[in-house]
Amino acid sequence: MLSRRALLTGSLALILTPATVTMAQTQAEWSQNYEAVSRTRVQRTSTPMLSAESLAATEQMIEYYRNIAARGGWQPVQGVQGLRVGSKSPAVVALRQRLIITGDLDPAAGESPIFDSYVEAGVRRFQARHGISSTGTMTATTVTAMNVPVDIRIRQLEINVARLRSLVAGGMPNRYVVANIPAALVETVEGGMVHTRHAAGVGKIDRQSPLLNSKVVEVNFNPFWTVPASIIKKDLIPKMQKEPNYLTDNKIRIFNGNQELSPSQVNWFSDEATRYRFRQDPGGELNSMGFVRINIPNQHGVYMHDTPSKGIFGDDFRFVSSGCIRVQNVRDYIEFLLKDTPGWSREQIDAAFKSGERIDARLSQPVPIHWIYMTAWATPDGLVQFRDDIYNKDGLGSSIPVASRTPTEPDEEMFLQN
Numbered sequence: 001m002l003s004r005r006a007l008l009t010g011s012l013a014l015i016l017t018p019a020t021v022t023m024a025q026t027q028a029e030w031s032q033n034y035e036a037v038s039r040t041r042v043q044r045t046s047t048p049m050l051s052a053e054s055l056a057a058t059e060q061m062i063e064y065y066r067n068i069a070a071r072g073g074w075q076p077v078q079g080v081q082g083l084r085v086g087s088k089s090p091a092v093v094a095l096r097q098r099l100i101i102t103g104d105l106d107p108a109a110g111e112s113p114i115f116d117s118y119v120e121a122g123v124r125r126f127q128a129r130h131g132i133s134s135t136g137t138m139t140a141t142t143v144t145a146m147n148v149p150v151d152i153r154i155r156q157l158e159i160n161v162a163r164l165r166s167l168v169a170g171g172m173p174n175r176y177v178v179a180n181i182p183a184a185l186v187e188t189v190e191g192g193m194v195h196t197r198h199a200a201g202v203g204k205i206d207r208q209s210p211l212l213n214s215k216v217v218e219v220n221f222n223p224f225w226t227v228p229a230s231i232i233k234k235d236l237i238p239k240m241q242k243e244p245n246y247l248t249d250n251k252i253r254i255f256n257g258n259q260e261l262s263p264s265q266v267n268w269f270s271d272e273a274t275r276y277r278f279r280q281d282p283g284g285e286l287n288s289m290g291f292v293r294i295n296i297p298n299q300h301g302v303y304m305h306d307t308p309s310k311g312i313f314g315d316d317f318r319f320v321s322s323g324c325i326r327v328q329n330v331r332d333y334i335e336f337l338l339k340d341t342p343g344w345s346r347e348q349i350d351a352a353f354k355s356g357e358r359i360d361a362r363l364s365q366p367v368p369i370h371w372i373y374m375t376a377w378a379t380p381d382g383l384v385q386f387r388d389d390i391y392n393k394d395g396l397g398s399s400i401p402v403a404s405r406t407p408t409e410p411d412e413e414m415f416l417q418n
Contacts, residue, residue, distance in 0.1 A: 044197075047379040048189045050178040050370060052171075055164040057378040062157045064384075065150060073150035074101045077143060084137040087115040095119065095138070098146055099126060103382070131183055131387050133316055141316065145386070152396060156376040156386060159394050163374060177216065177337075177369040179304075179325055181209050182387040184318035186304075186327055188336040195336055199313040201326035208391050209323050210300045211373055215366035216337055218295040221352040221359040225293075227252070227278035228301070231322060233271070236278065240268040251281040282358060291353050292330055294337070296369055306330040319390055325371070340365045 047053050068074070077098050079091040092113045099105035105122030120136035127134045130145045172189070179186045179200060186198040203209035207230075227236060239246050240263065247254065247263050254261040255277045266273050290306025304325045312320055313328040327333050331349060338344035341364045352359050373393050378384040389396060 045379040045381055045383060046193045047381075048172075048178065048187055048192070048194050049180055049183075049185075049374060049377055050164070050167055050172065050176075050187075050189075050372060051192065052168050053192075053380050054377050055161065055168055057380045057382075058157060058161050058164060058376070058384075061378040061384045062154060062161065065154045065157060068101060069150045069154060074098050076147040080138045081140055081143050082138060083115050085115055085117060085120050088113055089115070092119060096122075099123070102126070104129075129383065129385050131316060131385070148386075153376070153386065155396060156389075156394060157378075157384075160374050160376040163372070164377065167370065167372060173368050175365075175367055177367055179209075179369070179371045180374050180387075181211075181371060182373060182375045182390050183385070186325070186333070188333065190336075196329070196332050198330075198333055199318065199328040201307065201312045201318045201320045203321050203323040203325075204319050205390060207322045209321070209325060209371060210298070210302060212296070212298050212300065212302075212369075212371045214296045214298050214369055216294055216296055216304075216369050217363055217366045219334055219337060219361045219363070220293040220295065221361070222282040222291060222356055223293040223305075223358065224282060225280040227280070228322065229274065232278060233274055237268055237271075237273050240266075240273075244268075247278075253279050253281070255279065282356065290326075290330070292334060294327075294334075337363060337367055 047057075075094065075098070077091065077095050079089065080095050083089060083092065083095070090113055092115050093111050095115075096105060096109060096111060096119060099119070099122035100107050100109070104126045105118065109118040109122070123138060123142065124134040124136045126146065127136075127142055130142075132139070132141050132145065172192075175188075175190045177186065177188050179202070181202050184200045184202050186200045188195040188198075236247075244263065246252075254263065254266065254273075256275075261276065266276070290308050292306045294304040296303055300323065302324045304327055307326040309326075310328075312318055312326070331346075331353070334349055335346050338349065338361055341361060344361055352361075373391070375387045375389050375394055376385065
């Protein structure tokens with residue numbers, strides 16, 4: 001079983017109490033053990049999500065959580081929403097106990113009703129483990145995650161151990177990419193270590209990103225974008241009914257075979273448009289794929305790409321696409337993919353971005369890629385992660401409420417961002 005010390009290892013920065021906190025609160029804070037709070041920090045592990053090491057750690061974590069259940073689990077926290085550093089409430093005492101039970105706060109932090117920097121560090125750690133922005137403030141999303149019962153968390157771990165066993169059964173290659181859809185996260189892996197991590201935008205609940213195993217074979221710089229038939233019908237036609245200049249403003253052209261049509265030639269109040277091909281010109285500021293597309297042969301017709309809507313990567317809720325996956329810091333990702341392809345240094349990649357020209361780079365060694373669905377996993381440092389079962393694949397129904405999170409940008413401004 002994992003040791004208590006292993007479960008409390010981490011690197012969350014300590015945030016000092018603001019000057020507005022009273023002297024009594026400050027003294028109460030200083031009277032606690034700062035060595036204890038330093039052990040509640042979260043490190044960025046180099047262990048891949050998809051690995052034999054992660055599997056072993058997740059199996060151990062099941063036993064750890066079963067022991068928590070045997071000791072009575074945890075009680076729901078109440079009256080804590082909106083609490084932050086400087087708050088004082090009897091509810092903070094129960095919050096401390098909730099954080100202590102799962103190793104997010106050291107017992108040495110005590111039972112004070114003051115929401116001090118120890119509690120904030122514990123909340124940050126909890127948030128980081130659940131894919132929530134680590135603000136240290138008790139948001140509604142944080143409360144929802146804290147109040148999932150221990151038996152449900154155990155079941156999540158058991159379900160995901162089975163998934164991990166299946167995925168790593170044949171061993172992992174030296175270089176590969178994994179995209180974990182519930183975590184909206186992409187990892188590049190080499191030599192058993194995480195090389196880069198990227199926030200991702202993945203499929204909406206009603207336009208889900210599929211599970212797949214394939215290989216990255218090609219990178220397209222400054223690509224055209226051909227609008228999928230589903231988007232033409234669901235999104236583009238209604239958009240044109242409201243905004244007749246939308247296609248022109250976004251440099252999207254209409255083709256009937258090889259013949260280009262004017263938007264005025266199409267009856268937008270019928271299904272006529274579904275018979276045509278729509279293609280968006282290259283250009284990172286407007287093109288829905290940004291500056292680059294990453295090709296992955298698969299039966300679903302999905303791929304990975306850049307996006308002009310970089311703001312989504314700062315959101316907790318990144319289920320915003322029509323099935324494809326958008327990748328943050330895509331140049332770092334491209335550099336990893338093209339590492340073994342002659343003629344594609346970082347300088348040459350940057351030059352291709354700047355050129356605005358359509359350029360294709362075929363990988364000399366295709367890189368294996370896995371789009372997976374894991375809502376719980378652990379790493380050897382004792383850190384366990386949980387995510388919302390956004391597509392309801394865990395089979396636990398409404399036992400884990402999907403938090404009410406929305407992207408910062410209106411959906412109608414993003415419908416072409418596949």
